Amino acid sequence: MSRRPAFARRRLTQALCLTGCVLALTGCAQLPVWRWQVQPSATPHFQAAWGQLSAQRSAALVQRLQGSWGDASGLDERIAQEQMIVGRPLVLGNRARLLQDGAATYQAMFEAIAQAQDHINLESYILDDDAVGERFAELLLARQRAGVQVNLIYDSVGAWGTDPAFFERLRDAGVQVLEFNPLQPWSALAPWAPNHRDHRKLLVVDGQLAILGGVNISGVYASGSSLRGLRHRPGKASGAEKGGEASGGTGAVPALPWRDTDILIEGPAVAEFQRLFLQSWQRQRGPVLAGRNYFPVVPPMGPQVVRAIASSPDDPYSLMYLSLLAALDQAQRQIRITQAYFVPDRQLMRALTTAAARGVQVQLILPGQSDSGLTFHAGRSEYTELLQAGVEVFEMRSVLLHAKTAVIDGLWSCVGSSNLDWRSALDNDEINAVVLGEGFAATLQQAFEADLLAATPITWAQWQQRPLSWRLKEWGARRLARLL
Template identity: 45%
Template sequence: MDRVPSDGTPPRIASIHGVLSPKQSSDIMDRLKRAAGPTEILERQVAVNEAVSGSPLIKGNSVNLLVDGPATIDAMFRAIGGARHSVNMETFIFEDDEMGRRLADLLIRKREEGVRVNLIYDSVGSMQTPASFFKRLRDKGVNVVEFNPVNPLKTAKKWRLILRDHRKILVVDGKLAITGGVNISQVYSSKFSGEGKGPLAIPWRDTDILVEGPAVSEFQKIFLHAWEAQKGPALNEKEYFPEQKEAGKNLVQVIKSRPGEAGRTTFIMYVSAVAFAEKSIHLTSSYFIPDRQMIEALRDAARSGVDVKILLPKTSDQSMALYAGRYYYDELLEAGVKLYERRNAILHAKTAVIDGVWATVGSTNLDFLSFYNNFEINTVIVSSDFATEMEKMFTRDLAESDPIKEEEWEKRPWASRMREWFAHLFARML
């Protein structure tokens, strides 16, 4: 994507009263420019997102950054515990461990209180969870849908094992949403301690957000669409869309993707954001296996003087993906991209903050599975205040990371190079 100038047309901004006039939209953009300085990303990238996804910027939202797993888990339990009407949850992994059982007990309790509880879990992501775990939820009145079942006899649609639901969405009472990268698993429950040995003995580092305001309806629509597509029990949609009120000052755009070339909206979101950046690109990615278009966009940005920093894992639960990602380090470093590897944690976050005003938190990894095969969701937040919070989080992570220096990287053993070359041959499968 070329680095082209803006034509001056403001992006479409929606409110609880409908779409704002061009002048009202321009006034909002002008205030953001005064706070963050001029940047193409404020108008061009947001317009690209809307063109490919149909999702406008929505004003009037509160967005709280849930920096790590413990913060996210606490927020989930508080939100569900306070539910009065409905709980809708969509997740890739729902494990039968301490956290999973606690959450299941809470969902059952809320159902007994009369709250409508609907759950979508991915069949492959939750493959290790026994069927009896979900049967207990169903027996207690929770509506449970298995996304694209591994067993072809259980699906009413064409069976395609590779298509997975990687989204993480929680919507409570239609007025609060939590989304990001955190699955339902005990591995997210501990804070960074610097202790432990082996990839499964150290904490997982992930990030979510809590959204309140009119943008929550977008998450609800996405959940209900997935529910209907998976032939879940019929739901009365009118019961899931309460009247919304403005809850804050953040502009939010909700971007969902689906498998196939026409559905790669989160891929377009990332590539266009990188292409339109003018000052800084700070990415955090748990599984980093970029395609050629993303590599070129990152290289072009760095060569044009943009501060490009990418935070990546030093240890991973997927070693082949780790080596495949490292295969691309050489050409990125040569172009001036700064790479860092996070120590003493399994880095699982998928976030970005660009030009000090545009940020995204979501489920999308910078790899082929997310861009081609998975159903994903990312939230774009256009706010200098929220971007500042994201930058602070990124800086704290960098302090716990090792920089990859080009001259040292070139001296790595040939055995490492061979592992990287071999792993990258399977890039589309990792």
């Protein structure tokens, strides 16, 4: 007998549960107010494979990092400020590699999973039962049969369309599977909070390698964006420039390649990401995990300095949101942000516009088309203020942008799952990696500049001439910003 009728009934029940409570719960929480001040005695802390660095060695490291950029004065304050917000140290001795688009990310994940010897911890918002999902399932099952313990967290909303049989097959083989905040109250192990979603995308293998970023497990990412062949040609109008709905007004967009970014980290910092995975498991009251070597001693693997920053509604405030505000506030030369879902609040807008006012070059790469029409137009409703303040805005129209990255002053880099919207800041579990140093920043800068070549600049003259229909959509979407 087909399982699809039961599957459909389950999804209908979930839909009714979700509809009945999301609107009631959304809007209760508020974004934290940026009032952090660094104490004069605050000093940056660094963690190495052998333990915490002394104050003298930490100061020497800050001096070296500061010297690498020349005039990055106040770097010690920047580091101490972020440290006060997050409460976790920067970790030395890591190797970090940028992974652009799904094809490169999946290849790295497949290789890491195939080489696992002790355990695999995988957390994903979306886990589709398509060809890509099946490839992951087969690899995970193979390692489970080989004696490697596989632990999986997936989000109930993100996996809305995935047949429960997909997960049952994994469970039957010994994989520990945890559904994050099930939409049916009677299925929840932890206190039921249907608007609290797990938006993280994280793979940890043997406690030695971590991959995280914006890439879900879904076939839409499989082809990659092939940006090297895409260049904006001035004078050739796109659908958006002609006022058509090809710019993403409805959420029903053409079959475009998805542009996304992940980061692969090897070294002592992986323990920080491992800790966050296990914390998610415990908070959701998952079953007792099989005993494995989740925190092996990992020797230095490279020169990168990494901090793990996670956010959750369970925390008193959004760690990533305040960390970004602090980084923007301290920026001296340049801010470059690539963002898939841009629905900023007033504090974030003020941070961007005041940075531009004090002479910092602020560049934003945003979607020219989106799978979320409301989010797309809500973001566009802020363009007038941004452009008037001197912020440079670019839209990517040849791909479906899903990346979430930032690089500031060629020194502070961030790759992760956090969007610049209310939902990421208040309702979702998110995970990000901050890398401090010019080496990785240079790689991220190169990726940003390649994206710029494939993006369309939004000029003030152009923006003033946009159609009335756009303006009405922006007005309406902005009123719903808190829901996005």
